Amino acid sequence: MARVRTTDTEFVLREGETLLEGLERTGHAVEYQCRSGYCGSCRLRLVSGEVVYSEMPMAFVAVDEVLPCCCHAATSEVEVVCGLIQAHIRPFPE
Numbered sequence: 001m002a003r004v005r006t007t008d009t010e011f012v013l014r015e016g017e018t019l020l021e022g023l024e025r026t027g028h029a030v031e032y033q034c035r036s037g038y039c040g041s042c043r044l045r046l047v048s049g050e051v052v053y054s055e056m057p058m059a060f061v062a063v064d065e066v067l068p069c070c071c072h073a074a075t076s077e078v079e080v081v082c083g084l085i086q087a088h089i090r091p092f093p094e
């Protein structure tokens with residue numbers, strides 16, 4: 001099991017869980033559409049660590065990016081740029 005560090009917090013990825021599933025379970029604001037590596041809408045910046053894809057994604061992935069919908073952690077720690085949903089909700093200005 002890998003520890004995932006994000007912009008706002010950290011959590012442990014469960015056995016067999018994709019990075020996207022772990023981010024959703026822990027309340028992170030991550031976008032997605034296909035959930036299978038085709039569209040690229042879930043793309044996140046990878047700060048440290050490595051991931052492995054069960055199948056090579058069709059969407060372009062730069063060296064410092066990951067597609068969390070179809071990858072698992074390949075190292076004991078992975079850090080991505082992704083914040084919690086609550087952190088993105090701002091009250092209306094007065």
Ligand code: FES
Pocket residue numbers: 031032033034035036037038039040041042043059067068069070
């Ligand atoms: S949701 Fe489409 S590539 Fe991840």
